[in-house]
Amino acid sequence: MKKLERRDLIAAGGLAAFGAGFSQTLGRMAEGVLGEQPERHFEHGRSPEPEFSVDPATGALKMNPKQQVSYTVCQGCTTLCGVRVRIDKESGQVIRVTGNPYNPLSTDPHLPMKAPFKESLISVSAFKNKGLGGRSTACGRGNAAMDQMNSPFRVLTPLKRVGPRNGGRWEPISFEQLVKEVTEGGDLFGEGHVDGLAKLRDLKTPIDPNAPELGAKVNQVGVVMSVNDGRDFFSQRFWKQSFGTLNYVGHGSYCGGAYRSGSGALFGDMKAMPHGKVDFANAEFAMFVGTAPANAGNPFKRSGALVAKARAQGVLDYVVVDPVLTNADNRAVPTRSHWVPIRPSTDGALAMGIMRWMFDNNKVNTAYLAFPNQEAAKAGGEPSFTNASWLVIAEKGHPRFGRFVRGTDLGLVELTDEERYKEKDPYYVLGADGALADAGTYMGAAQLEATQPLTIGEKQVAIKTAYQLLRESAQKMTVKQASDITGIPVDVINGLATELTSHGRKACVVSHGGMMGGNGFYNAYALMTLNALIGSLNYKGGFAFNAGGFRDANPGPRYNLATFEGEIKPKGIPLGRNVPYERTSEFKKRKEAGEKPYPARDQWFPNAPGLATEWFTAALNGYPYNLKALVLWSANPIYGIPGLRPLIDEQLKDPKKLPLIIAIDPLINESSAYADYIVPDSVMYESWGWVAPWAGVPTKTMAARWPVVEPKAEKTPEGIAIGMESFLIAVAKKLNLPGFGPAGLTDKDGNPVPLERPEDWYLRGGANVAFAGKEPVGDATDEDIQLSGVERILPLIKSTVKEDEWRKVAFLYTRGGRYQPLNQSQDETNPDWQTWKFEKALWLWNDNLAGAKNSLTGKPYSGCATWTPPAFCDGTPMRDVYKPQDWPLTLISFKSPLQNSYSIATRITGVHPDNPAIVHPQDAERAGLRTGDVAKLQTPGGEAKCTVIVHEGVVPGTVAIEHGYGHKELGARAHTLGGQRQPDRPDLRAGININDIGLQDPTRGGKHIWVDSVSGTSVRNGLPARIRRA
Amino acid sequence: MKHSPSPTPAGGAAPSASRRNFLRGIPVITAAAATVPTSAMAETSKHHWGMLVDVRKCIGCQACTVSCIQENVVPEGSFRTVVSTYSVKVKDSVQPAGTYVLPRLCNHCDEPPCVPVCPVSATYKRADGIVVVNNERCVGCAYCVQACPYDARFINHETNKADKCTFCAHRVEAGLLPACVETCVGGARIFGDLNDPNGVLRQQLDANKDKLKVLKPEQGTKPQVYYIGLDERFTGKVEGQGTLWKPRATHG
Amino acid sequence: MSTIVETINVAREVAWLPWAVQYFFLIGLSYGAFLLSLPGVALRKPGWEVISRLALLAALVCGLSAPVALLADLHQPGRFWHFYAYFSPKSWMSWGSFFIPVYLTGLILYAWLAFRPLLQQHADENGRFATVARWIALGGHESRGPLLMAAALALIGAVLVALYTGVEVMVVRARPLWHTPLLPLQFVITSLGGAAGLTLLFNRFGPSRDDAAINRRLAHTVAWMQLASLLLGGVWLALGLSGISPIHAEALAEVGGSNNWQMAAAWAVVVTAITWWLGWKRPNSSLLLALLALHSAWMIRWAIFIGGQEVPKTGAGYYSYQLPLGPEGLLGIIGTAGLWVFLFIVITYVLPLDRIGRPTPAKA
């Protein structure tokens, strides 16, 4: 009997196991019986009905009444392409997103604006194969980004921190409470008194009475934003013109700032930093050095589309000089696409080697270089010119050594001290006859060599031309040396130089993120100088300049969005110290006291734009001064700046060091996680805005952003969705700031109009866009409005702009922006020239640079392209500190072709879940690593665990990490909001972020991150490193 | 000195020999096993839909992959199309390695091995050439998944039926392009009617006859997705180091 | 160092789940055991009685649980009737859906007819569940004619099932590992070996457990099958290595590089060899032998089905399968085992192993 009982138990166990094992089967069977949810169609499955249909015979368009199709802008990355958003009307959910055919960032060739909306849909359909030629696209990320709208990690109500900073706990608060607390301040967290924005807006009291040049206390409120997503002018109006702080900075210094500064040096403007791009459609040869088209680059998608077309159908051969193999290469076109591996941070040597070759082989375009101004150049058949012939004082010990010879130096013009050495003070060249001539007016080819001294102030002073100085610099480098430094064979360098000089003007060199090394500025300056030496700027097929947009925030033509009564002009020394040290009280006092003024307390960056890279350490260390409040608007410096987090984590958590942090962001990112308050912002297709492409479009382009779906965030008491604009409007109202409120704006006749809602700004900005230029845009038809979903906002448009404006503004929204026709890319008078030209000098010699000193050493900077090895701020080479025997490798990062720094799109991670470190087989063998192994990656800045992938797609000696993974926030950590805990998503934490192991600068006491000493830009390429098995 | 080769028509031509000497020696994909598409299918249907993938134009952006997912509500972790990406060691050249990308999807084979195996005739080739699954009949046995030589099919874990690329038949029937074609950034995917002699697809196929290849031609499946720039090493199962990708979650 | 490294690709999941392995394993054991039941039960060959009866029990338990596993491998099990509504003559699986009921009908009838007298005996002895036994026994008559007819039906079914289960897999050209003409044979051989092993296992717990002749006969059957299996494997390998048969060469090339597969293959060879040696030399080590034989039969199916699906058809390298814990993996395997145990116990309630395994006293 006993035995039987045991059997019974076993039988029961078996039955139970069966039940458990087959539960799913049984469930599915039951479902089958009870009637499962049918799919939409027996063959089409769950695919939703198409948004419209086009009759293949007649081309007749029929809209699907259940769906809306509208044109707005993608924010999947900083390219900000125009997109077509398809929405299910009933649920309000976005179904899919693809390109806007009117927008050149998404379409090539783009559709003329006069084509009605209806035609734009037909243009992407199969009718007559139109959609193949008129293909308008969104990239992988752009397709995936829509999921962000419904992200479970979105912040939809104002949040206030609970417990310590970065603790991951928040309490939702009302909009009123938010505005009250941040403006009035008080004992907000039970940690003591915090000043509110009202008190902090002190426009009079100096920060430091002993250093009045720092400006008023209002400067202690700083704003970090990312990139102009079409809403920046609104934000700037508030913070700079209305609130009055000087400190407002974007992400440039940790984006591709080194490139733009180096390029700015050539273009003679290191604050606005113009840069050119490849004219893909017409170029024959292009060198991408430190930028990889189709892998990243801006505009990402357009460059990708154009490079694909050019290599398959056009005439382009291109070389990508990069430590890593990327999607810029394509083995299916091995004769068109080339990858040349280079050691990180050695590009300057390559450029100087090529330059040397060009000088040695007479391949420098001296005929072009000889024109000293644009008029002379044009008369000589050139669309651009350089300062190659301008004269430079070359007398050692002369107070103006390295500076250009100017009219006031020669006593040829009389100017006030203010005006001296500015625009009105002419430059000089030696004319063909050898006589001194005004560079600005000399109509002919000037001499490129100056051999005789010049009499300046009764003294014989040695002079040289910019050309000579550059040549001397180039002669310091042989091709062989360049080869040894870069690791590129001599043959290949010679070959690159030959190619670059064998295609007339249909060639150029471009760069970007690859310059973010410890010598990035000069690397970039040297590379860009090559373009000047072949003279391809402004040529069709050459080094092309961006056409820009139609500006909304202008003083007109319809509304004044630029200036207003009571506007403030912020003054002082910016937090990032991007002004000459020599202008400070510190310098003057030390000089007066007879002390050596150098080294300064810390580095200054006179030739740099605003530096977010310097901000945090500056604000926390109090040099030049502390911040009292930090505003982070959709920016993520803690994730994006190498070495920053480990350096400042503790200090940033301390409210005594930085009393108030406000983030305006729809998500909790690595930076806003430290905030005291988070103000929800709109996401992508919910936002208003006017966006011009960053670069790379030869025709004027201005895309319109508008809420094509209802914003998800909670509403203000006025019924407006909470966001950056509604928050700033409410604060302005509370603080009674100028330029906002019932009479915040003025129309073209000077009559006041309100600025109380976001639309007041953007729709009137739209009127400016619509009426800009010679002729306003056309009118939207009723059909356009009805089909394009603009109907939804029509009442707003009609009630905001004037009778003669509304159809034009609506026209812009039906087209998703304003676009110059493609056939206007090239110059009307000369088809070989681009329409939009850069018409000022290209500076082979930059005397602002030559006249500046490194404030840690007092040593001057080189005034022209040169090779310098990667170094810390005081000039100490990195390899003197971190020796190759200890740190045998260098570490770089490169953009993910699929991800962006904030794409949390699981549709992307679904294809590419993380970012294994790429290790060259030789290095892998040395470290005993194989593909799939877990390794420890170390730098002097820290250590990280990573998976390894071993292949030859990286230069030996370098480990490469794809950027965009290794998140600690944006879903990687579950925060608690009120009582609600966010979902835990380990997959969103996958991979590593090289910035968590970025370096500090030992020559700055280890208190700052490593930046390039000229441009102040973060160093994310060429970090000393080692790797071993974990 | 000025060098301006004449523009080449769609499909391109080899660049002049004077160039590229410094990087010479790069092996060019040799043409082999070129398959010319069968001309018009039996006149049972007006259309015979097909695709041409010009690998030279693919940038590996996966826009196709993601758009397909969004358009066709494909569950996480499953794919009707994907662009396989490879780092390929290059021999006899200065360039040590190169990138190779390969968009993959259902080939809408004219002799589809996935069809005869189906025990309930739930999957079939439509008269217009599109191979589909009747989701009202499919029993989810996955036999067709095994039989497809291209890994183009899978079991959809949300519907529990066989799933695959439909050439976006719902869009094609509405006079639109498939989602992946519509959004192909490089313009690598060309979709159209093989029976339309004036269509872009047919013209491109004809113009590039000697460059055309299909995947696994030896299987006799007669794929209707053609490739330009298909490297022989990638026509079948690729010999090399496999992906580190792992399915994120198991379904249960 | 590979010259090609796949940096982005996605893995295809295994679409025939461990359920399928269970099905092919159980159905193989069932028809194998059925064949072993013929000499003693249908043909009344001397010395085979106990073996064949135990084998019949094995065929029954396995045969009843197998289709349930098959059902579970369908992602739409509720639609199983579609098989019958939409007959698809080009599909071996479709044919299989008709063969299975033929076989099972024959088998059940045959088993009932064969066990009726024993059931009656059990009922008469008033064992546990005697009422049920009596009810099923329906009088307990021996009916030789119908029994032979049922056996014939089952035999036809078994052959068809053996054929279709092999060919269904073999025709899949897309998977070179499957697409070899030897595969159906391999299935049959290992089915027989496994069935002998299972019978041996049953005997181990029956009254004839120490009957050396029975044990030796079963052990030798196992050994022969292992030997055949090894030989087949050798032929497979030789064909593949020599390149005489491109099909085999392709199959070998496909899996040859996989570490997992090499390990599995080496393991299979070693275990098979050991089993063969044990069967031949140590026929009395019945428990170990039985388990090893079953293991071999299961292993080869696992390696073919799961291992075969670990080979990407287009991508590089191998997908690494990890057994999920839920119904699609471990729980599924345990579930079928549970069902099997349950069926075994329920059947042996009314027909105890003791009785099946006891030789019928010779009619004096």
Ligand SMILES: Nc1nc2c(c(=O)[nH]1)N[C@H]1C(S)=C(S)[C@@H](COP(=O)(O)OP(=O)(O)OC[C@H]3O[C@@H](n4cnc5c(=O)[nH]c(N)nc54)[C@H](O)[C@@H]3O)O[C@H]1N2
């Ligand atoms: N897919 C994708 N596209 C994007 C973005 C994205 O996140 N993903 N982001 C957008 C943004 S914000 C920007 S700024 C642009 C940036 O676009 P890019 O500037 O083109 O991108 P990066 O990856 O920053 O840098 C370019 C290349 O420089 C290489 N590199 C690193 N160190 C060195 C070096 O020392 N020398 C040389 N020669 N090369 C080096 C990297 O390997 C990388 O391939 O892309 C935009 N587009």
Ligand SMILES: Nc1nc2c(c(=O)[nH]1)N[C@H]1C(S)=C(S)[C@@H](COP(=O)(O)OP(=O)(O)OC[C@H]3O[C@@H](n4cnc5c(=O)[nH]c(N)nc54)[C@H](O)[C@@H]3O)O[C@H]1N2
């Ligand atoms: N190692 C390494 N570091 C890098 C780079 C690299 O290649 N390698 N790239 C650098 C470059 S080029 C750049 S530009 C910087 C970028 O760095 P940042 O410009 O500082 O930050 P992003 O990561 O772009 O983040 C912007 C934030 O905006 C928010 N956001 C996302 N979507 C939306 C939306 O739809 N609406 C609103 N309102 N907000 C949104 C999110 O919180 C997101 O974190 O990083 C740099 N850092």
Ligand code: SF4
């Ligand atoms: S490049 Fe892609 S992600 Fe970036 S804006 Fe354009 S479509 Fe969006």
Ligand code: SF4
């Ligand atoms: S690719 Fe595969 S699924 Fe598509 S038709 Fe061919 S065999 Fe069938």
Ligand code: SF4
């Ligand atoms: S999964 Fe569906 S379509 Fe595929 S073979 Fe089975 S029943 Fe047919």
Ligand code: SF4
């Ligand atoms: S045709 Fe449609 S279903 Fe097929 S891969 Fe493209 S998007 Fe996906």
Ligand code: SF4
């Ligand atoms: S969308 Fe086009 S270019 Fe991008 S990966 Fe797909 S096929 Fe290639």
Ligand SMILES: [Mo]
């Ligand atoms: Mo950037």
